[in-house]
Amino acid sequence: MDINNHKQTDINQSPIEKTARVTGVRKNFFLVSDGETEALTTASGKLYKQTDENGLFPATGDWVHLTDGRITSVLPRKNALSRGAAGRQGKKENTPVRTQIIAANLDWVFIVCGLDRDFNLRRIERYLTLVYNCGCTPVIILSKADLHDSPEPFVLEVGSVAFGVPVHPVSSVHKDGIAALAPYLGKGQTVALLGSSGAGKSTLVNCLAGEEIQATREVSSHVGKGVHTTTTRDLIRLPTGGALIDNPGIREIAFWDVDDGSDSAFPEIEAWANECRFSDCSHSGEPGCRVREACRTGELDIERLESYLKQKRELAYLSDRQTKSADRIEKERWQWVAQEMKQMKKRGQIKR
Numbered sequence: 001m002d003i004n005n006h007k008q009t010d011i012n013q014s015p016i017e018k019t020a021r022v023t024g025v026r027k028n029f030f031l032v033s034d035g036e037t038e039a040l041t042t043a044s045g046k047l048y049k050q051t052d053e054n055g056l057f058p059a060t061g062d063w064v065h066l067t068d069g070r071i072t073s074v075l076p077r078k079n080a081l082s083r084g085a086a087g088r089q090g091k092k093e094n095t096p097v098r099t100q101i102i103a104a105n106l107d108w109v110f111i112v113c114g115l116d117r118d119f120n121l122r123r124i125e126r127y128l129t130l131v132y133n134c135g136c137t138p139v140i141i142l143s144k145a146d147l148h149d150s151p152e153p154f155v156l157e158v159g160s161v162a163f164g165v166p167v168h169p170v171s172s173v174h175k176d177g178i179a180a181l182a183p184y185l186g187k188g189q190t191v192a193l194l195g196s197s198g199a200g201k202s203t204l205v206n207c208l209a210g211e212e213i214q215a216t217r218e219v220s221s222h223v224g225k226g227v228h229t230t231t232t233r234d235l236i237r238l239p240t241g242g243a244l245i246d247n248p249g250i251r252e253i254a255f256w257d258v259d260d261g262s263d264s265a266f267p268e269i270e271a272w273a274n275e276c277r278f279s280d281c282s283h284s285g286e287p288g289c290r291v292r293e294a295c296r297t298g299e300l301d302i303e304r305l306e307s308y309l310k311q312k313r314e315l316a317y318l319s320d321r322q323t324k325s326a327d328r329i330e331k332e333r334w335q336w337v338a339q340e341m342k343q344m345k346k347r348g349q350i351k352r
């Protein structure tokens, strides 16, 4: 989509209609850019009311329709990276998980993993599942490659759990391996960064943006008449023509889309599972289990199987929670209908 391709209607009479992209979200304020100017704005009331997971509340990376500078609708999303609301852990069992859109309309998601204490294959698998569940395409970035003589063993190791996913070792400090990322960062492409705290995301963003990020991020905007504020943007335009989305705090990850993303992260286990004697085999000791056999013959690493089973359990749990929340929504809807009927009867609008 061309950011400059907006309609401008009659200057005196009709409202000014534009298409713009959301470059940052601060509570109920949105930073939007039409490719030339950036402004802080609000959304029309109806958007604030759509708080269910399907309601399109504007998120960073969204394309939106502006009417007289205000967001009036969100254009359909190609995909969106989402997570359960932070802090859900430790809450009561029945609390439904609410999604939180981190970034929308992504061409690639960089899973950034440092080649220091951050390096963890299981965590990479979890990130992969999340990315696949969100309908996005992962690319694995092994940062801090300068800490080793050769990053090759790590690349191979990651390759063994991330089939077909590109793996790039880079050093943001020495600017090594950065050129290999160019194919993902060209004109019109949008990339989001995922990774644990300290993985090296900010350093990588600085390296790609080619300037100090504070300068890249700070924007002075105004809301309505004369209220000036300084805010930061989450969507950063790169000299290469692409855009990077780096939100702080993508640490607590919950799986929301439960259409079994583990298919994508564990293809060889899924293939063996199809050969188990029982179609509902849990691979925990049933006779004729091909997955367990793979462990015995050394084809499959037991740790990898454990990681797969753990993820399965997690997905099943979340699926259960989602169903519960859907049931509750349905119940509330009927309660509301019953109440409305009662009121209408009282007013004599219906007979019985």
Ligand SMILES: Nc1nc2c(ncn2[C@@H]2O[C@H](COP(=O)(O)OP(=O)(O)OP(=O)(O)O)[C@@H](O)[C@H]2O)c(=O)[nH]1
Pocket: 143, 144, 145, 146, 147, 170, 171, 172, 173, 174, 195, 196, 197, 198, 199, 200, 201, 202, 203, 204, 249
């Ligand atoms: N040796 C080396 N250190 C790096 C490299 N990139 C980042 N670091 C160091 O790793 C530490 C964390 O880097 P950050 O870029 O702040 O990590 P982050 O992922 O943005 O962390 P959060 O902001 O907490 O999410 C810093 O001390 C960096 O200097 C690299 O390429 N090589």
Ligand SMILES: [Zn+2]
Pocket: 273, 276, 281, 282, 283, 284, 286, 288, 289, 290, 291, 292
């Ligand atoms: Zn089995």
